[in-house]
Amino acid sequence: MKIIDAKVIVCSPGRNFVTLKLITDQGIYGLGDATLNGRELAVASYLQDHLLPCLIGRDPFQTEDIWQYFYKGSYWRRGPVTMSAIAAIDVALWDIKAKSLNVPLYQLLGGKSREKVLVYCHANGTDTAHTIEEVQKHVEMGYQAIRIQSGIPGIRSAYGVAGKGERYEPAGRGLLPKVTEWSTEKYLNFLPGLFAEVRKAFGDDLLLLHDAHHRLTPIEAARLGKELEPFKLFWLEDAVTAELQEGFRLIRKHTVTPLAVGEVFNSIYDCQQLITEQLIDYIRMTIVHGGGISPLLKLAHLAELYHVRTGFHGATDLSPVTMGTALHFDLAIHNFGIQEHMPHDETTESVFSHAYYFEDGFMYPGDVAGHGVDIDENLAEKYPYQPAYLPVNRKEDGTLFNW
C-alpha cells in the first residue's frame, strides 16, 4: 500500500480546524487533526510546504519510521507547530492502518481495557449561584465529573466563563486577541467558598475538577490546594506554568489535592521529571499537540510506571478527529484516568461526522473501522478560515499575565 495524495483542509465551521487527509492507492484514506488554536495557518504551511511532499510513495503501515523521519529527520525538534503537524500525519496513518485491517483503532492500541470512557464536562457561571445552576444542568445530563469555573467578584472577566446564556469558547474571532483581567488575590479569596457551596449543594459523590489555568506561583498553588482539601477535588489543573518542572515539588510538599497538567506540552521531555518524580497525578498532553498516537503511547506507558494517569485535553479547539482518536486511546491504555469533554457546536458537528457518542456520563468511541471520524469536504468549503485568537490576560495594573 502507498500514499498517493495528501490534502490539508482548513475550515471554520463554528471555529477554525486544520484537518489532514492522506489518500492511498487502495482507495482507503485516513484523517488527522492539525489544529493549533490561533496558529492554524502555521501548521497548515508546515504540513503543506515541508512534510507532505516527503510522504508521497510511503507505506502508511510504517507509523514508527515515518514518525521518526519527521521528528529526528527534520533536525529541528519539538515545539507545538512541528508536533501538531507530525501528529496529524501519525493519526491519519493509524486511521489508515485500522481501516485496512478493518478494526476499530483501539484494537491496535491494546484492545479494550474498559467498556467505556469516563468524561468530565464544564460548568461555568458568572457567579456562585449561576455556577451551581450550571452544575445542576450537567448533573441532569448524566455527567459524573464536572469542571467548575466561575466569575470572580471584582474582576471584569474570568477564565473559562461565558456571558450569561452564551457558550464558552476559548478563541474569539477577529484580528486582535481579546484582553481579559486578572487578580490572584481576589481569585484565591473567592475559590474555596465556591467549592464549599458546590459540595453543600451536590454532596460528596460528584467528581469536581478545577482549572487554575497557569495563574499561580507554586506557593500560591500550595495554599489553594490546601484550602480546597476539604472539598476533595478530583484534580486541580494547571496550577502553575510548567516550563519549570521542579516548581511542582513545592506544591506537592504542602497539599494532597491531586494535580493535573500538560495541555500545552508537546513532548515527553516537557513532563518526564513531573512523571518520574511523581510530582503530578494526571498528564493532559494530548494526541494532536503531543505528536500523535505513537509518542503518546510511549508517554502513557512511562506514566503507568509512576502512578500517573491520563486526563487528556478535550476542549473545542481539539477537533472531532482528536476527540474520536483520544476515545480509542482512552479505552485501550491501562492507566487511563478521565477525558475532558467540551461538546462541539452544531456547525462543527455538521462538518465532522463521528462514531463516538455520549451516554450516562461516559463516552464510547464506536465500533467502526479506524478512528471513526470523517469530514464532509464540500460542506467544509462553505466555512472558510477566519482569524481567531485566544485572549491575552492582564493584571488590574496592566501587567501582562498568563492567560
Ligand code: EZ4
Ligand atoms: O485553554 O482550549 O482545560 N481546558 C482549557 C482550555 C484551553 C483552550 C486552549 O487550548 O484550559 O480552555
Ligand code: CO
Ligand atoms: Co486547561
